[in-house]
Amino acid sequence: MQQKMRDKKGRFIKGFIPTTSFKKGHIPWSQGKKGIWTGIKNPRWKGGISFKPKKSNWLKYLFGEKRIMNKKFKNSTFWMRKWRAENPEKARFERHVYKMRKKNAQGSHTMQEWIDLKVKFNFMCLCCKRFEPEIKLTEDHIVPLKMGGTDTINNIQPLCNKCNISKYTKTISYLPLSSNNLIYEVEGV
Numbered sequence: 554m555q556q557k558m559r560d561k562k563g564r565f566i567k568g569f570i571p572t573t574s575f576k577k578g579h580i581p582w583s584q585g586k587k588g589i590w591t592g593i594k595n596p597r598w599k600g601g602i603s604f605k606p607k608k609s610n611w612l613k614y615l616f617g618e619k620r621i622m623n624k625k626f627k628n629s630t631f632w633m634r635k636w637r638a639e640n641p642e643k644a645r646f647e648r649h650v651y652k653m654r655k656k657n658a659q660g661s662h663t664m665q666e667w668i669d670l671k672v673k674f675n676f677m678c679l680c681c682k683r684f685e686p687e688i689k690l691t692e693d694h695i696v697p698l699k700m701g702g703t704d705t706i707n708n709i710q711p712l713c714n715k716c717n718i719s720k721y722t723k724t725i726s727y728l729p730l731s732s733n734n735l736i737y738e739v740e741g742v
Contacts, residue, residue, distance in 0.1 A: 679727035680716035
């Protein structure tokens with residue numbers, strides 16, 4: 554006979570112990586088998602770290618004595634900053650490549666192609682005609698990415714930051730006429 558959990562008014566009956574349809578010794582899914590198959594007790598145990606070193610010795614244990622002696626090793630941002638300071642051109646180019654990937658830009662160019670382009674125009678901003686030690690050249694897309702331009706070297710011209718910002722999303726080519734042939738094909742003129 555099944556016991557009633559509630560009285561006629563729908564209230565719970567005090568002292569009611571519900572009977573379950575599960576067998577004796579059944580463990581509900583939410584409670585699981587705690588600690589029975591963990592660690593060494595598990596028949597599939599393969600070993601692992603046999604001891605837990607102290608927190609202070611943890612890096613020594615993982616990387617050896619020599620690396621931990623240099624405290625700067627713990628801070629990976631230190632090494633990235635140092636590398637960026639030593640290689641500013643490469644760091645700037647990597648940021649450019651990251652931004653282009655994020656924008657899903659079609660095409661790409663290498664750092665060597667960019668350097669060759671700067672050498673071709675004698676490290677000069679094509680808009681204001683100033684040279685690189687005085688200014689820092691940036692890669693300007695002749696046909697902006699928003700307007701359907703690509704990130705290939707044919708769509709790039711060296712401009713200083715000020716000229717690049719003032720150009721904004723206009724399709725302006727400062728390249729000499731001998732270099733403009735491909736641009737006219739892109740624009741369809």
